[in-house]
Amino acid sequence: MTASLIDTAPGFDEPLAVLKHCHDRIRKQMQTLERLLAHLPAHGADADAQKAAQAVLNYFDKGAPLHHEDEEQNLIPMLLATANGEDAETLARLVPALIEDHSTMFAIWQDLHEQLKAIAEGSATFLNPADVRRFAETYARHMEVEETQVTPMARRLFSPAQLKALGEAMQQRRGIGAPASGQALADLRRDYGQASLSESDVLADPIAQFAKWFDEAIKAEVNEPNAMGLSTVDEDGRPHSRIVLIKQFDARGFTWYTNYASDKGRQLRAHPHAALLFFWSELERQVRIEGDVELTAAEESDKYFHSRPLKSRLAALASHQSDPIDSREALERAYAAVEAQYGEAPPRPAHWGGYRLKPRRIEFWQGRRSRFHDRIVYLLQPDGSWQRERLQP
Incomplete structure (x- = not known):
């Protein structure tokens, strides 16, 4: 037939x-x-x-x-x-x-x-x-x-x-x-077409909408759904980007942890503003988040630090993140010294802790056919409410 x-x-x-x-x-x-x-x-x-x-x-x-x-x-x-x-x-x-x-x-x-x-x-x-x-x-x-x-x-x-x-x-x-x-x-391109995104699809609160998409990314077994691009600028206004892992998000903002003395830490000290990017290719989705950055409370940093695996805690003490070092062997010796000093109870170093980005702009992007994508953006208003609008692809 x-x-x-x-x-x-x-x-x-x-x-x-x-x-x-x-x-x-x-x-x-x-x-x-x-x-x-x-x-x-x-x-x-x-x-x-x-x-x-x-x-x-x-x-x-x-x-x-x-x-x-x-x-x-x-x-x-x-x-x-x-x-x-x-x-x-x-x-x-x-x-x-x-x-x-x-x-x-x-x-x-x-x-x-x-x-x-x-x-x-x-x-x-x-x-x-x-x-x-x-x-x-x-x-x-x-x-x-x-x-x-x-x-x-x-x-x-x-x-x-x-x-x-x-x-x-x-x-x-x-x-x-x-x-x-x-x-x-x-000419390297991929046409998208799994889903669409309309104003009626999204929730009124962008944090709730993010939580919905994040949950769907986990259920879809997206590769590292918590990985996000973090972009900062240095003292001369030059941009820098890297991938970090989000550890918490709620009404206060989006939180990650790192070395305060690293390149990104120094950049955030000079310019406490950043942009985050989540890209979930399996779902043909990305989320862009921009806002101001602050340190988390010491108690929050302590709580998260002590929840980490022991080797990760020791590594945070052993590494002067972003500084040059002669060799991998030198790095291993520093780790061994820290391990010998603290054993199984390393303290959180003062130079390590959390950052929280307080969003003022959140954009949800859904890939569509022929690059005619859906883009819905939320903008924080002076009264704390969110204005929602569609952007052209």
């Missing part, structure tokens, strides 16, 4: 033909969806239905996003830079609707994806005919505009050099060929 996806494809030396070939594959997948709709009521999620659902998932999870990027990041920008006169006017009329179509199709696909995933797993048989119809109609209208107006314009306007550049960009996006290292880095 499924149509084969294996057919003769044009090479990337014919990039416009490749784009048309992608359209043909989309049409085949739409035919598969229609056949699946008819198949499910009589046969359920049998082996044929599972195979068909997986074929559609494979294409629209992988192939279709690449095709949309080809258009948004290469074909359309190249056309906009080349067209003049009536061509430019035509593009000004068509391009916003084409980009909007991509967003619409992605939104419909999110619903279809979940339905098809359950069918592919054999755990459900529901496929919404309205979703399939809207998906197919939107794609059909979109592809007709491209094939009757956009592609003919590109074929007429693009020089051989432009066509070559377009084909190479499409090829590199798919990891084909061996581009120069600089170009490979420039």
